[in-house]
Amino acid sequence: xxxxxxxxxxxxxxxxxxxxxxxxxxxAFYKAELDGQLFFNQKIxxxxxxxxxxxxxxxxxxxxxxxxxxxxxxxxxxxxxxAAGELAVLFGAIVLVTGSIWGKAAWDKWWDWDARLTTFLLxxxxxxxxxxxxxxxxxGSERMAAGLAVFATINIPLVYxxxxxxxxxxxxxxxxxxxxxxxxxxxxxxxxxxxxxxxxLLRLRTNxxxxxxxxxxxxxxxxxxxxxx
Amino acid sequence: xxxxxxxxxxxLAITALLAVAGSRAANAxxxxxxxxxxxxxxxxxxxxxxxxxxxxxxxxxxxxxPSVHEAEASLITKNNKHVVMAYAAIWILxxxxxxxxxxxxxxLLAELDTLEKKxxxxxxx
Numbered sequence: 001x002x003x004x005x006x007x008x009x010x011x012x013x014x015x016x017x018x019x020x021x022x023x024x025x026x027x028a029f030y031k032a033e034l035d036g037q038l039f040f041n042q043k044i045x046x047x048x049x050x051x052x053x054x055x056x057x058x059x060x061x062x063x064x065x066x067x068x069x070x071x072x073x074x075x076x077x078x079x080x081x082x083a084a085g086e087l088a089v090l091f092g093a094i095v096l097v098t099g100s101i102w103g104k105a106a107w108d109k110w111w112d113w114d115a116r117l118t119t120f121l122l123x124x125x126x127x128x129x130x131x132x133x134x135x136x137x138x139x140g141s142e143r144m145a146a147g148l149a150v151f152a153t154i155n156i157p158l159v160y161x162x163x164x165x166x167x168x169x170x171x172x173x174x175x176x177x178x179x180x181x182x183x184x185x186x187x188x189x190x191x192x193x194x195x196x197x198x199x200x201l202l203r204l205r206t207n208x209x210x211x212x213x214x215x216x217x218x219x220x221x222x223x224x225x226x227x228x229x
Numbered sequence: 230x231x232x233x234x235x236x237x238x239x240x241l242a243i244t245a246l247l248a249v250a251g252s253r254a255a256n257a258x259x260x261x262x263x264x265x266x267x268x269x270x271x272x273x274x275x276x277x278x279x280x281x282x283x284x285x286x287x288x289x290x291x292x293x294x295p296s297v298h299e300a301e302a303s304l305i306t307k308n309n310k311h312v313v314m315a316y317a318a319i320w321i322l323x324x325x326x327x328x329x330x331x332x333x334x335x336x337l338l339a340e341l342d343t344l345e346k347k348x349x350x351x352x353x354x
Contacts, residue, residue, distance in 0.1 A: 039306040044315040051319070090326045097318040105311035204330060211337055219344060227351040228344070 013200045020193035027186040035183075041105040048098040049176060050190040051091045052120075054198045056156055058088035059127060061202070063153025066146035075213055078142050081149060083205035085130045087198060088152075092124035107169060115166035119159040126152040 028046040035042035061084035069077040099117070100110045111117065126148060133145040163172050179187050222228045269275075279286045291297060 034306075040309050041311050043312050047316070047319055090322065094319050094322050097322070098315040101311050101315040101318065105308070201326075201330075208330065208334055208337065211341075215337060215341055215344070222344065222348055222351075228347040 010200075010204070013196070017193065017197050017200060020189075020196060024186065024190045024193050027182070027189055032182040032186040038106055041102070044098055044102045044105070046186050046190045047194075048095060048102060049187065050194040051094045051098070053191055054194045055088055055091035055095055055124075056160070057195070057198060058084045058091055058202075059123065059149075059152050059156060062088055062127070062130070062149045066149035070143065070146050070150075076210070078146070079209040079213060080202075080206050081146065082134055082142075082209050083202050085127060085134065085145075085149060086205060087201055088127040089124070089131055090201075091198070092120075092127060096121065096124060103169075112169055114169045115162040116159070116168050116170035119155070119162045123152055123155050123159050126155065 024046065028043055032043070032046070034040065062081045065077045065081035065084065068074070069081060099120075103112065103117075104110050130145050130148045130152065133141050133148060137144060160173065162168065163170055176187060219228070279289070
């Protein structure tokens with residue numbers, strides 16, 4: 001894709017996301033019915049759950065591309081895995097912070113060592129570990145980090161089904177499919193928006209990772225050729 | 230024959246009467262006891278205490294006002310503090326990530342620029 005086309009694509013996608021944010025906020029605050037138990041505080045739910053879905057998507061992307069990298073040793077797979085890994089940390093942090101605030105509103109406590117919360121925290125910490133290994137691990141760390149990403153991906157079903165396996169404070173997985181009317185529209189439009197936002201950020205970060213790798217390779221070649229010191 | 234028929238009819242009528250009377254008796258509810266009026270032995274003592282403690286008396290009266298309950302209900306139903314906190318956190322984290330990405334991109338362009346200059350300088354010499 002040419003530079004001009006890429007810029008147009010980026011501006012169009014960013015504008016669509018901006019409109020999407022305005023639209024989902026309108027749906028969540030003006031169209032979705034007021035919840036009978038949590039009242040206004042339930043509005044946190046729409047972005048909290050959408051971000052949790054994106055965190056899972058980012059971890060799966062990171063895991064799949066890490067596995068591909070381990071098998072084929074293609075740097076482009078590694079660039080994508082790195083970008084998705086960083087996004088998994090971002091979306092995971094949003095989920096943990098909004099979930100904690102939700103917990104304070106619903107259960108009157110910021111944190112509980114509940115199965116869902118604990119397994120999710122472990123998943124997030126694994127992804128933080130992935131990013132730290134990539135950042136400070138030095139040469140060859142990408143393979144070690146790739147193994148960590150595969151491990152995190154395997155952990156996702158445990159996080160998702162934890163509410164069914166153990167008795168938890170956290171709501172069940174049946175809440176989202178059972179939503180009706182305005183709540184349903186707000187929920188699924190938020191998921192669509194964050195999917196688009198995730199794809200946009202993934203593309204931006206992958207391009208940056210690719211550029212960083214090319215720059216490093218170029219510098220090494222220039223050093224080898226004696227062009228720079 | 231007619232006498233026998235009359236006897237059977239009389240027997241049937243007696244059986245039916247007994248059956249109806251029996252079922253009514255079975256359905257009849259036991260008579261309810263009149264409610265006993267209970268008065269706490271502490272009542273006089275409490276009233277006397279309330280009469281002495283005007284502040285306590287006022288507090289009790291105040292807590293029974295509907296507006297107090299409406300205010301409490303409104304606090305729960307219209308509480309938006311947590312929603313504001315959650316959405317602020319989402320925006321801060323997201324915008325923070327995008328800004329970091331932008332700074333990283335700028336640093337990358339600057340490094341590329343430096344490398345280009347170095348290579349050009351080396352080529353000239």
